[in-house]
Amino acid sequence: MRVDLHSHTMWSGDSTTTPDEVHQAVLESGLDVLCITDHNAIKGAVELATQLPCRVIVGEELRTHAGEIIGLFLTERIPFGTPPAEAARAIRAQGGVVYVPHPFDPMRRNMAEPALYELAQAGLLDAVEAVNAKTSLTSLNRRAAEFADEFHLAHGAGSDAHVPDALGAAYVEMPDFDGPADFLAKLREGRVVGHHWDKHRPWSARVLPSVTIE
Numbered sequence: 665m666r667v668d669l670h671s672h673t674m675w676s677g678d679s680t681t682t683p684d685e686v687h688q689a690v691l692e693s694g695l696d697v698l699c700i701t702d703h704n705a706i707k708g709a710v711e712l713a714t715q716l717p718c719r720v721i722v723g724e725e726l727r728t729h730a731g732e733i734i735g736l737f738l739t740e741r742i743p744f745g746t747p748p749a750e751a752a753r754a755i756r757a758q759g760g761v762v763y764v765p766h767p768f769d770p771m772r773r774n775m776a777e778p779a780l781y782e783l784a785q786a787g788l789l790d791a792v793e794a795v796n797a798k799t800s801l802t803s804l805n806r807r808a809a810e811f812a813d814e815f816h817l818a819h820g821a822g823s824d825a826h827v828p829d830a831l832g833a834a835y836v837e838m839p840d841f842d843g844p845a846d847f848l849a850k851l852r853e854g855r856v857v858g859h860h861w862d863k864h865r866p867w868s869a870r871v872l873p874s875v876t877i878e
Contacts, residue, residue: 670822675708679826693832731775752788791818795858797833834858
């Protein structure tokens with residue numbers, strides 16, 4: 665199965681990707697599972713879970729005072745600004761997976777290293793984004809993979825797509841899974857695939873549907 669662990673839609677605020685565009689991009693990319701991880705929101709992921717031609721994992725890319733952290737398999741939104749350790753525990757309390765996006769890329773609002781290592785040493789992390797398609801320097805992705813190995817964490821990969829064409833630029837090939845715990849176990853068996861993709865959407869006159877963020 666092809667699983668993109670990190671993507672954004674128009675509910676993110678800094679993405680203009682509509683539901684129809686996500687639908688078409690999923691078909692074109694051949695993704696089997698899409699983790700929708702909008703900034704500080706889960707409403708879009710919940711709505712799209714029944715609309716897309718693939719499985720959807722509801723996630724949130726949460727901004728903390730120390731940088732961003734992703735929760736996967738969420739049922740409730742975690743408030744903006746929740747401290748890192750508290751956010752990780754809140755994700756776990758929902759039965760979710762704690763995923764660190766772009767951990768060493770300063771252009772991606774990465775988690776500050778002291779907080780990142782504190783979370784790892786406290787056993788509050790589950791997986792690390794070993795390939796982020798928007799990270800232009802392969803050395804930064806390699807460092808993320810080395811960090812994951814240091815703390816025996818699963819390797820993930822995500823497009824970090826903010827435009828439709830970017831979906832599927834990075835993903836994990838992994839066995840099928842049933843629920844969060846099995847997802848994490850199968851993620852450890854997966855193979856990370858990806859390439860750099862950070863182009864802007866070509867300009868066109870367009871009207872976006874209105875969205876209400878929680």
